[in-house]
Amino acid sequence: MIDLRSDTLTLPSVEMKEKMLSVKLGDDVFGEDPTVNLLEQNTASMFGMESAIFCPSGTMTNQIAINIHTQPGDEVICSRESHIYNYEGGGIAKNSGASVRLIERNNGLLKHEDVLNNINQDDVHCPRTALVALENTSNRGGGVCYSINELLKIKKVCVQSEIPLHLDGARIFNAIVEKKQSPKSYGQIFDSISICLSKGLGAPVGSLLIGNEQFINRARRVRKVFGGGMRQAGIIAAGGIYALENNIDRLVDDHKRAKTIANSAKKCSWIENVIPVETNIIVCYMKQDKSNIAFIDKLEKDGIKCIPFGEGRVRMVTHLDVSDVDVNQVCEKLNF
Numbered sequence: 001m002i003d004l005r006s007d008t009l010t011l012p013s014v015e016m017k018e019k020m021l022s023v024k025l026g027d028d029v030f031g032e033d034p035t036v037n038l039l040e041q042n043t044a045s046m047f048g049m050e051s052a053i054f055c056p057s058g059t060m061t062n063q064i065a066i067n068i069h070t071q072p073g074d075e076v077i078c079s080r081e082s083h084i085y086n087y088e089g090g091g092i093a094k095n096s097g098a099s100v101r102l103i104e105r106n107n108g109l110l111k112h113e114d115v116l117n118n119i120n121q122d123d124v125h126c127p128r129t130a131l132v133a134l135e136n137t138s139n140r141g142g143g144v145c146y147s148i149n150e151l152l153k154i155k156k157v158c159v160q161s162e163i164p165l166h167l168d169g170a171r172i173f174n175a176i177v178e179k180k181q182s183p184k185s186y187g188q189i190f191d192s193i194s195i196c197l198s199k200g201l202g203a204p205v206g207s208l209l210i211g212n213e214q215f216i217n218r219a220r221r222v223r224k225v226f227g228g229g230m231r232q233a234g235i236i237a238a239g240g241i242y243a244l245e246n247n248i249d250r251l252v253d254d255h256k257r258a259k260t261i262a263n264s265a266k267k268c269s270w271i272e273n274v275i276p277v278e279t280n281i282i283v284c285y286m287k288q289d290k291s292n293i294a295f296i297d298k299l300e301k302d303g304i305k306c307i308p309f310g311e312g313r314v315r316m317v318t319h320l321d322v323s324d325v326d327v328n329q330v331c332e333k334l335n336f
């Protein structure tokens, strides 16, 4: 089966598992797991930031950041398409008592004027705008990326209004390799960054939240409250260290493969349109008289799995466990 439902489906390679079995462990809640400490230090310095904290999931790193940046009753500016709004179980409200100010942009990428126009005045009637949260790459936008130039403009608006800027960088390395950016440029722009090791990078578990020392000290307290303190977590952190050392540069291969699939998808008679592919996500819009579920069932019978992505839409994602041979097979099967 060629599984294109998500880049979270990858299985750890033999080499990654060997690394996981070979590392030194300790109790990370006591701060004594040397492998977790190494992963946190390496990641913080990669982004030129002071500190990092290892957590079980990207949902947790985002929710910890939101919890620290906001007070109950505050408002978070984010995209209507964002993961923090759509797919974190209402955690912004439930965990932090904050509400959202949703920006409508089909590709999920905010513009600096969106931020500027949606910051509330200092007025007792209005919720305090406490945080701007961006997502890069934008999952529901079809894996599209921000330019550093636009991020700098957004940063300027945030600095002028003294509002912190958070990045959901679940797929930040896809953007970094595709746009030939540097992690340090992100470290200079954002107050906090969440990165995932278990998406395109192919580790089985784990995300990191990066920020300054004071912020990460506060994050350690919130992680404990959220039940995310892990004990001998070095065994999974080792998979993350392996992923950061070996699986970043190869993401360009996933992007090439996604573009190849998109080119075939465009010729498929059931598909109306494919969002231009920038990274590893392909989003197809079905023709009016064709059902996305029927399309998915049809491909599944041919040994290919993909996932519905809203009405009339299908998502396919390339990743570490999808080869050139698999891509050729997908392209052949899309020829109907």
Ligand SMILES: Cc1ncc(COP(=O)(O)O)c(C=O)c1O
Binding pocket: 008, 056, 057, 058, 059, 060, 062, 083, 084, 135, 139, 168, 170, 171, 196, 198, 207
């Ligand atoms: C953009 C984005 N942010 C955050 C997450 C959450 O990551 P996790 O599944 O590790 O909680 C995901 C998961 O797919 C994602 O796509």
